[in-house]
Amino acid sequence: MFNILKEKLNNVVRSVSKTAEKIPKKITEKEISEKDLSDALDDLELSLLQADVALEVSDKIKEDLKHALVGKKVKRGQVKKIVEKTIRKSLLEILDVPKMDIEKVIKDNKPCLILFIGFNGSGKTTTLAKLGHRFQGKGYSCIFAAGDSFRAAAIEQLEEHGKNLGIKVIKHKRGADSAAVIYDSMEHAKSKGIDVVLADSAGRMHTDQNLMDELKKIVRVNKPHLKILVIDSLTGNDAVEQSRKFDEDIGIDGVVLTKVDVNKKGGAILSACKILGKPIVGLGVGQEYDDLKEFDKEEFVKGVLE
Ligand SMILES: Nc1nc2c(ncn2[C@@H]2O[C@H](COP(=O)(O)OP(=O)(O)OP(=O)(O)O)[C@@H](O)[C@H]2O)c(=O)[nH]1
Ligand SMILES: [Mg+2]
Structure with a gap:
C-alpha cells in the first residue's frame, strides 16, 4: 500500500538533507539559507504530485521544512533527523481532521x-x-x-x-x-x-x-x-x-x-x-x-x- 508515496517521501528526505548538508569539512556547524534548499524544495512539489499529493499539501510541507531549517545552525549529520521529524509533523497536522462518532x-x-x-x-x-x-x-x-x-x-x-x-x-x-x-x-x-x-x-x-x-x-x-x-x-x-x-x-x-x-x-x-x-x-x-x-x-x- 502507498509504495509510491513512501518512495517519493523518502526521496524528499534524501534530497533536502543532501542539499542542506553541504557543510565544508572544516566546520561542524552551518547556517542553512533558503538558497541551499530551493532546488530540493522545487523538486519536492513535482515528486509528491506524482503520488497524487495536492499542491496545497506539498506547499504546507515545503513551508514547514523552510521554517524548520532556514536560518538555523545545524550540525553536520543532523539535518536528516530534522527533515524527517518535520515531515512527520506536517503529515500528522494535515491528517488531523475532526473525528466523527x-x-x-x-x-x-x-x-x-x-x-x-x-x-x-x-x-x-x-x-x-x-x-x-x-x-x-x-x-x-x-x-x-x-x-x-x-x-x-x-x-x-x-x-x-x-x-x-x-x-x-x-x-x-x-x-x-x-x-x-x-x-x-x-x-x-x-x-x-x-x-x-x-x-x-x-x-x-x-x-x-x-x-x-x-x-x-x-x-x-x-x-x-x-x-x-x-x-x-x-x-x-x-x-x-x-x-x-x-x-x-x-x-x-x-x-x-x-x-x-x-x-x-x-x-x-x-x-x-x-x-x-x-x-x-x-x-x-x-x-x-x-x-x-x-x-x-x-x-x-x-x-x-x-
Ligand atoms: N478493491 C476494492 N474495490 C472496491 C472497494 N469499494 C468498492 N469497490 C469496487 O468498486 C466497484 C464500484 O463499486 P460500487 O459500490 O458499485 O460503486 P458506486 O459508487 O455505487 O457506483 P455507481 O452506483 O455506478 O455510481 C465495484 O466493483 C466494487 O466492488 C474497495 O474498497 N476496494
Ligand atoms: Mg451505486
Missing part, C-alpha cells in the same frame, strides 16, 4: 438517515453495504433505501447486498423520484422502529446540473443526519478538488476513501484531509463486507515514512 448520531436520531453520495463508480453502494453490515453487527436494525433509480441494475445490485446481509430494501421503480424513495424508507423505518436507514444515490459529477438538483431535493426533503461522500482514492487529485464542490452545494459530514487496498499512490488521502477537512469515516480496503477500516493517522504516517 457515528454511533452517537445513530443513538441521537431514530431512525437515523445516512445518505451516500459521490462520483460514478466511487464505491457508494459497496460502502453502504459494508456500513450496514457493521451497524447490524453492533445490534442496530437497518434498512437500505434504493435511492439510485437512475443507473440500470442499481436497484438489483442493492437488493443483492440486502439479500446477502438480511437487510430489507425499500425501492420504487427505475426512474422514480429518489427523494420520494428515501422519504418512504424513512416512513417505513419510523413505523417499524428501525434504527438506521442507509440511502444509496446515483453516481454523479458535480457539473451535472440535473443530478445535482436531484441531490439537493433529496437533502431538502429528507434532511439526512449524515451525508457521506464516497471518494475513489485511485482517481487522484481532480476528484478531491471536485469533491469540494459537493461540499459547497450540499454540505458533507464525512468522507470514505475506497480502493485503498489497490492504491499505490496514497496522496489522495492527504489531499482529501487537507482540502475537505472532514472526518474520515473509514477506508475501503477490499470488496468484502468486512473490508472497511478505521482511519488511523499515526498508522498512515508510519506506513509512509518508515
Whole structure:
C-alpha cells in the first residue's frame, strides 16, 4: 500500500538533507539559507504530485521544512533527523481532521438517515453495504433505501447486498423520484422502529446540473443526519478538488476513501484531509463486507515514512 508515496517521501528526505548538508569539512556547524534548499524544495512539489499529493499539501510541507531549517545552525549529520521529524509533523497536522462518532448520531436520531453520495463508480453502494453490515453487527436494525433509480441494475445490485446481509430494501421503480424513495424508507423505518436507514444515490459529477438538483431535493426533503461522500482514492487529485464542490452545494459530514487496498499512490488521502477537512469515516480496503477500516493517522504516517 502507498509504495509510491513512501518512495517519493523518502526521496524528499534524501534530497533536502543532501542539499542542506553541504557543510565544508572544516566546520561542524552551518547556517542553512533558503538558497541551499530551493532546488530540493522545487523538486519536492513535482515528486509528491506524482503520488497524487495536492499542491496545497506539498506547499504546507515545503513551508514547514523552510521554517524548520532556514536560518538555523545545524550540525553536520543532523539535518536528516530534522527533515524527517518535520515531515512527520506536517503529515500528522494535515491528517488531523475532526473525528466523527457515528454511533452517537445513530443513538441521537431514530431512525437515523445516512445518505451516500459521490462520483460514478466511487464505491457508494459497496460502502453502504459494508456500513450496514457493521451497524447490524453492533445490534442496530437497518434498512437500505434504493435511492439510485437512475443507473440500470442499481436497484438489483442493492437488493443483492440486502439479500446477502438480511437487510430489507425499500425501492420504487427505475426512474422514480429518489427523494420520494428515501422519504418512504424513512416512513417505513419510523413505523417499524428501525434504527438506521442507509440511502444509496446515483453516481454523479458535480457539473451535472440535473443530478445535482436531484441531490439537493433529496437533502431538502429528507434532511439526512449524515451525508457521506464516497471518494475513489485511485482517481487522484481532480476528484478531491471536485469533491469540494459537493461540499459547497450540499454540505458533507464525512468522507470514505475506497480502493485503498489497490492504491499505490496514497496522496489522495492527504489531499482529501487537507482540502475537505472532514472526518474520515473509514477506508475501503477490499470488496468484502468486512473490508472497511478505521482511519488511523499515526498508522498512515508510519506506513509512509518508515
Ligand atoms: N478493491 C476494492 N474495490 C472496491 C472497494 N469499494 C468498492 N469497490 C469496487 O468498486 C466497484 C464500484 O463499486 P460500487 O459500490 O458499485 O460503486 P458506486 O459508487 O455505487 O457506483 P455507481 O452506483 O455506478 O455510481 C465495484 O466493483 C466494487 O466492488 C474497495 O474498497 N476496494
Ligand atoms: Mg451505486
